[in-house]
Amino acid sequence: MEFRIDNGFLTGAAFNDSPNSDERPENEEPQLIVIHCISLPPGEFGGLDIHRLFTNQLDFNADPFFSRLRELKVSAHFLIDRLGEVTQFVSCLRRAWHAGSSEWKGRSNCNDYSIGIELEGIDTEAFDPRQYESLRKLCRALAACYPIEGMAGHSHIAQPSGRKKDPGQGFNWAELSDFRNLELPLGLG
Numbered sequence: 001m002e003f004r005i006d007n008g009f010l011t012g013a014a015f016n017d018s019p020n021s022d023e024r025p026e027n028e029e030p031q032l033i034v035i036h037c038i039s040l041p042p043g044e045f046g047g048l049d050i051h052r053l054f055t056n057q058l059d060f061n062a063d064p065f066f067s068r069l070r071e072l073k074v075s076a077h078f079l080i081d082r083l084g085e086v087t088q089f090v091s092c093l094r095r096a097w098h099a100g101s102s103e104w105k106g107r108s109n110c111n112d113y114s115i116g117i118e119l120e121g122i123d124t125e126a127f128d129p130r131q132y133e134s135l136r137k138l139c140r141a142l143a144a145c146y147p148i149e150g151m152a153g154h155s156h157i158a159q160p161s162g163r164k165k166d167p168g169q170g171f172n173w174a175e176l177s178d179f180r181n182l183e184l185p186l187g188l189g
């Protein structure tokens with residue numbers, strides 16, 4: 001089944017509304033897809049702690065790692081878990097808080113004009129084939145709906161350079177070779 005975006009939302013996907021979002025600048029549409037990875041605690045998969053982080057409901061005492069997340073107010077538009085299930089946290093029409101200080105093709109503040117997609121994972125390990133399948137469907141749906149010009153990893157856009165590693169060496173950009181009409185990071189397949 002193909003995915004479809006309707007009025008900012010992926011039809012059929014679960015929506016878990018994140019308060020960590022705001023309006024995009026006027027007349028700004030999604031032009032870039034930013035791919036991230038996250039797991040909480042790092043390297044542990046399953047569970048709902050990523051959902052809790054994005055909705056400011058994480059129990060900071062549940063794991064020693066979590067205490068360093070206390071001041072974070074973050075979100076992404078989408079999370080794709082290890083099974084390939086997609087959860088949406090922010091309407092595509094709004095600005096999610098995923099990229100931080102960033103630059104793409106000379107344009108700063110990537111959050112203004114991008115869609116953030118988190119893959120459940122860690123930057124040193126391979127991702128699940130089901131995640132790539134959902135990612136491709138999601139990117140196709142986004143590109144059908146918005147003037148998407150390219151895709152990048154968080155590591156490619158983070159400022160200063162080297163600030164972020166995700167999605168990391170475990171992410172295979174060749175899995176996105178269907179999207180050669182878009183700007184993709186160098187080294188693709």
Ligand SMILES: [Zn+2]
Pocket residue numbers: 035036037098154164166
């Ligand atoms: Zn990231």
